[in-house]
Every structure is written in C-alpha cells, then in structure tokens.
Amino acid sequence: MVLWGALVNGLAIVAGSLAGRLLKRIPEGMKNTVMNGIGLTLIVLGVQMGLKSDSFVIVLLSLVIGAVIGEWIRLEDRFTAAGLWLERRIGSGTPGAISQGFITASLVFAVGAMAILGSLDSGMKHNHDILYAKSIMDGFIAIVLTTTLGIGVLFSAVPVLLYQGLIALFATQITRLVSDELMNVIIADLTSAGGMMILGIGLNLLGVTKIKVANLLPGIIVVVALVAITEKWL
Template sequence: MLLLGPFVNGLAIIIGGSLGLIFTFIPEHMKDSILKAQGLVVIGLGIQMISASTDVIITLLSLIIGVVIGEILDLEGRLNGVGHWLEFKLGDKNAGNISQGLVSGSMIFIIGAMGIVGGLDAGMRGDNTVFYTKSFMDFFIALVMTTTYGLGVIISGIPAFLYEALITLGAKGFAQFIPESVLSTMTKQVSATGGVIIFAIGLNMMNVTKTRVGNMIPAIFVAMIAVYIISLF
C-alpha cells in the first residue's frame, strides 16, 4: 500500500492527541514547563537541520521569496481562519484553542527532513521505515501538545497525512525524471530551510517571538525548485 506510511503517521498524531485530551487536568504551571522544554528541543532540532544546508545563499533566498509569497497569500491567516471556524462550530468549551493548535501542530508535524525523506523513500522504493519512526515520535509530541493547545493538534493530523501523501505520490511520479544525486541535495536543502522554520516555531513556543511561521511554508517548495533549476546548469 503506497500511502500506508502517511496514513500511520496521521493516525498516530490523532491517537496521541486524543490521549492528550485525557490529561488536560495537568496543572498550568506544569504544562508551561513541559511546553518550554519541548520548545528547547524543537530549537535544537532546528539548529541541527540548518547545519545540513548545502548552500546558505539558497536557504536565505528561499526563505525570503517564500515569506513574500506566504505574506501575500496570508497563509497563516487562512489557517487561523479555519481554526476559528471550527471553534465556532464546535464551541470554545469543547474545541480549546483550535486555531493555535492547528497552526502549531501542522508546522511541527509537516516541516522537517523525516516527512520529506519518508515520502521519497515510500514513493521511490516502497520503504515506510522513516514514516514509522516519525509516527512514534509524533505520537508523544501530539500527546503533550494537546494538553496545552487542545483539539487543533488532533485535527493537524489530517494536513500532515495529506502533505506526506502528496510527497509520496509526487516522488513516485517524478523519480524517473530526477537523478538520485539531485534528490539527495534537494532533501538536504529543504531540510535546512525547514530547520529555520522549526527554529522559529521553537522561539514561539518559548514566547520569545511571535513569528508568523505559517507564512514561511512556501520557502520549502521554493528551495526544492531552486535546487532543481541549479542542477540543470
């Protein structure tokens, strides 16, 4: 089954988040400490991913162009809009801070090398090992995040599945046209670009900044396109 990996990952997020709803009784000061500890780990992960960059200039240009596109499209505003609509439909009492959970959860679960590498492995070689490993990690991340952000984290399992399914199907289609060496460089560069965004998410979780990380999403795809264009010359 081609999309088994993305399906398992999405399901792990939903199940982990659902269990997290049970632990909402955790004291606020403990939740804050857990969230900040998680933020520090996310920052560390971002730094590790940034170090994978093969070309800092490409990373910088990808982020600049991506942010401009994201700001014009107001991607974070649209994600927040979906969350607020769900809050209205479900009611604040049951929904929690859905918009913040949806945005934060989507960013954490979508952005990163594992989702990209997992999609490439599943699409090109039919190997879901990376996805299974990511699912194990995301299960516990969703459990902890849901105690703070609520139902939005659980819902973020859906865009995570769709994103990874898209990468898997895309890899299946274009693998025959792109040399494996280019795909390797592309993955590293996208990982570095995503690392900057992950770093920004960690700072937001620490309440150090209020970066509109949703508007940075296009930078990932700009990095992929940039690497491919450069490989043609």
C-alpha cells in the same frame, strides 16, 4: 498499499492527540513549564536542522521569497480564520488556540528528512518502515503538544497525510525526473529551511518573538524551485 505509511502516520497523530486530550487537566504552572520545555527543544531541533544545508544562500532566498508570497496571500491569517471557525464549531475555549496548535504541529510533523525519505520508500518500494518509526515518534510528540497547545494538534494529521501521501503517489515520477544527487541536495535544503521555521516556532512558544511562521511556508516550494534552477543553469 502505497499510502499505508502516510495513513498510519496520520492515525498515530490523531491517536496521540486524543490521548493528550485526556491529560488536559494539568495544573497551569506545570503546563507553562512543559510549554517552555517544548519551546527549548524546538529551538535546538531547529538549529540542528538549519545546519543541514551547504548553501545558506538558497535557504535565505527561499525564506525571503516565501515570506513575500505568504504575506501577499495572508497565509497565517487564513490559518487563523480556519482555526477560529473550528473553535466556534467544537467549542474551544481560548481564541486562536486551535490555529496555533495546528500550525505548530504541522511543521513539526511534516518538515524533515524522515517525511520525505519515508514517503519515497513507501511509493517506490512499498516499504513503510521509516514512516512506521516516524509514526511512533509523532504519536508521542502529539500527546505532549496536545496537553499544552490543545486539540488543534489533531488537525495537523490532515496536511501530514496529504503531504506524505502525494510524495508517495508520485515517488516513481519524482525519481525519474530527479537524480539521487539532486534529491539529496533538495532534502538537505528543505530540512534546513524547515529548521528555520521550527526555530521560529520555538521562539514564539517561549514568548521571545511573534514570528508569523505560517507565512514562511511557501518557502518550502521555493526551495525546490531554486535548487532545480541552480543545478540546471549554474
């Protein structure tokens, strides 16, 4: 089954989130310390991912153009509105908590080489080993994130499933249109752009900045377009 790896990954996030929900009664001081630890970890991860690209001009342009698109369509406001709607339905306590957990977890789980390579392997070879390994990691990360960011982490399973599932479904067509060399460049630049976003999330969690990270998300699509254009015309 082509979608099996993506489905397992989504279920692992749900399971981890539910397990983290059971651990929600953590002292506030401990919760703040854990949150700071997560923020520092995301900063280091973001820096490591951000250095994957060999063309920072493309990464920079992607983030700038993506930010313009995101601000124009008010993407973060839409995420926040959806989070508030869910909070009213399920009775979450802190306003904005669900949207913060959803956005943070979605970026952490969906951005990176494992998500892309694992989905391609699932679609082309029906080999789900990479996504299985990612599922184990994501499940444990979901536990930790849920204890601090709340149940919003659980809902990140939906975009992760859709994102990886679509890549898996169209894997054969993607590899026909894109050479291995070009795919490697795309993955590196996507990882780098995603790393910048994760770095922003880490800084937000530490209270250093208030970056509207969700408004940068269109940059992921812009990366692919810019890499394709530069490879074809330059």
